[in-house]
Amino acid sequence: xxxxxxxxxxxxxxxxxxxxxxxxxxxxxxxxxxxxxxxxxxxxxxxxxxxxxxxxxxxxxxxxxxxxxxxxxxxxxxxxxxxxxxxxxxxxxxxxxxxxxxxxxxxxxxxxxxxxxxxxxxxxxxxxxxxxxxxxxxxxxxxxxxxxxxxxxxxxxxxxxxxxxxxxxxxxxxxxxxxxxxxxxxxxxxxxxxxxxxxxxxxxxxxxxxxxxxxxxxxxxxxxxxxxxxxxxxxxxxxxxxxxxxxxxxxxxxxxx
Ligand SMILES: NC(=O)c1ccc[n+]([C@@H]2O[C@H](COP(=O)([O-])OP(=O)(O)OC[C@H]3O[C@@H](n4cnc5c(N)ncnc54)[C@H](O)[C@@H]3O)[C@@H](O)[C@H]2O)c1
Numbered sequence: 001x002x003x004x005x006x007x008x009x010x011x012x013x014x015x016x017x018x019x020x021x022x023x024x025x026x027x028x029x030x031x032x033x034x035x036x037x038x039x040x041x042x043x044x045x046x047x048x049x050x051x052x053x054x055x056x057x058x059x060x061x062x063x064x065x066x067x068x069x070x071x072x073x074x075x076x077x078x079x080x081x082x083x084x085x086x087x088x089x090x091x092x093x094x095x096x097x098x099x100x101x102x103x104x105x106x107x108x109x110x111x112x113x114x115x116x117x118x119x120x121x122x123x124x125x126x127x128x129x130x131x132x133x134x135x136x137x138x139x140x141x142x143x144x145x146x147x148x149x150x151x152x153x154x155x156x157x158x159x160x161x162x163x164x165x166x167x168x169x170x171x172x173x174x175x176x177x178x179x180x181x182x183x184x185x186x187x188x189x190x191x192x193x194x195x196x197x198x199x200x201x202x203x204x205x206x207x208x209x210x211x212x213x214x215x216x217x218x219x220x221x222x223x224x225x226x227x228x229x230x231x232x233x234x235x236x237x238x239x240x241x242x243x244x245x246x247x248x249x250x251x252x253x254x255x256x257x
Contacts, residue, residue, distance in 0.1 A: 012086030016183030032076035090148030
């Protein structure tokens, strides 16, 4: 998709990757970007800096996603691109059920709500695009977090399904699978074995995502090693599990030092 003149919605846009992407979209000539986030004050300040439209939104609330889309269309025009990017930090394996439900709602249901609201409108107008931020944890694993691993895998599966369903109707779908990006989310998150693959800035990650949007690629890896790891996993899952087991033990050892 050529984003010039297009209207976009970006969730999780108060900071991190969502803010960087909103900025990149406007710099590339997007007509307008509706920026959504739970953190209303930070969102207003971020949107003010770049000329985005701040729309405080809880993406786990389906009615709020519809209201976000309505507001974006009323203020900016028909939405061509919906980026579901909001996310929450990985937490350790012994998380309680409330946290599992919250991660499921933010990482999976929010993507479903966006597709349900936006894709039919886009298709009726001749086309559009959904971009869902998952994670490399969605094709590989986050060795420190069961819930992040499981919900991001679900996000990738959902994006695949949406692509097959909506692609023929003119709505293309992309899924973004970053390794480590320096954002508020990762500030206090221990290394899960990805630091060795390079830590990108949010602006660098946004530039790669913009290129993936321009090329209409389904799978957008911000860090090239993610694709190579994915191929290795598919080629020999048992060997891959052994490798991840060793990595987790090594990280535990480092944490105990
Ligand atoms: N930073 C990384 O290393 C990394 C790696 C892989 C994937 N990701 C994914 O990238 C996306 C962006 O993360 P980031 O690193 O920029 O983190 P971030 O914490 O800077 O941004 C995430 C934003 O989502 C918002 N948010 C959380 N719950 C919300 C809700 N219910 N409704 C609306 N907004 C909500 C937060 O307020 C926050 O501003 C997330 O989906 C994350 O899982 C990040």
